[in-house]
Amino acid sequence: MKSNTEETTITESITEEEHKKLLMQQEITIVKRMSNISHKIAVMSGKGGVGKSTIAVNLAAAFALKNYQTGLMDVDLHGPDVPHMLGVEHAVLGQSPQGILPVKVRENLEVLSIEFMLPSKGSPVIWRGPKKTGAIRQFLSDVSWGKLDMLVIDNPPGTGDEPLTVLQSIQPLDGVVMVTTPQAVAGEDVRKCVNMVKGLKIPVLGIIENMSGFTCPHCQQEIDIFGKGEGKELAEELEIPYLGSLPMEIQVRENSDQGKPFIFADPQSQISQNFMEIVSEIENKLQN
Structure with missing residues (x-):
């Protein structure tokens, strides 16, 4: 991959027919790479700030704890926070004859992110749609994951280029996990994501209501800062599974800042046990 500010262009020396052949070859490579992965799961949200990356990171971590060989692909190109949440933000991608090697977090957990390719931590990714689409397809075609049981894909919020590229390029995709908060505005945006996924004939594995209630550490009173129950109501309305809810906890934020998934x-902890129940629900859906 080249400079993070350059646009995607097809040089004049490449004809349209040659370009189509290159895309076909890339498609064949993607299919071959993905065939080595038993289950592929995308994590999506309609709105930013709902804790989607936290869910994706801990979902991958939970699969690793269950002894699955797991990969985590961060395609949030403009806000690649996954490496920091895993404590590997200073790692470097490897190279092999088979392709780019993802960063190893532990023996059965590896991660890939554009963050590993940027010149510095503060370098912005200033790309338009074609460049972003091309980068994600390179993630899928050029990275050597080897044999995996699970691949979790952390998408940016919304229904734009990045999630669309993931949903259309990975065939078959086992399904999508939706993340929302109890706020009505978050639910409205998730509804759009669900309809997008359904329109592409991809299963919605379920919806998680994150930041659902906060227990005051001083008086132990539960406070519904963002409300409560919107995720369950939305799941019923859209006829998709409701996977469960997770509360706001200071420890979760501190763990993420320190590069340690709470799982x-x-x-x-109670939140880890609640989350493992959600993971078991996802496991059951994948097996069925």
Whole structure:
């Protein structure tokens, strides 16, 4: 991949027919790479700030704890936070005759992100649609994951180029996990994502209501800062599975800032146990 500010162009020396052949070859490579992965799951949200990346990171971490060989692909090109949440933001991608090697977090968990390819932590990715689409397809065609049980894809919020490229390029995709908060505005945006996924004939594995309630550490009173129950109501309305809810917890934020998924940092905590129940629901849907 070249400079993070350059546009995608097809040089004049390449004819349209030659370009089509290159795309076909890339498509064949993507199919071959993805055939080595048993299950592919996309994590999506309609709105930013709902904790989608936190869910994606901990979903991959939970699969790793269950002894699945797991990969996590961060396609949030403009806000690649996944490496920081895993404590590997300073890692470097490897190279092999088979292609680019993702960063190893632990023995059975690897991660890929555009963050590993940027010249510095503060470097912005200033790309238009074609460049973003091309980069994601390179993620799928040029990266050597090897044999995986699970690949979790963290998409940016919304229904734009990045999630559309993932949904159309990975065939078959086992399904999508939707993340929302109890706010009505978050639900409205998730509804659009669900309709997009349904329109592409891809299963919605279910919806998670994140930041659902906050327990005051001083008085132990539960406060519904963003409301409560919107995720369940939305699931019923759209006729998709409701996977469960997760509360706001200070420890989750601190763990993410420190590069430790909460599922690794304290697997016995209440939120970790609640989350593992959600993961078991997703497992059951994948097996069925």
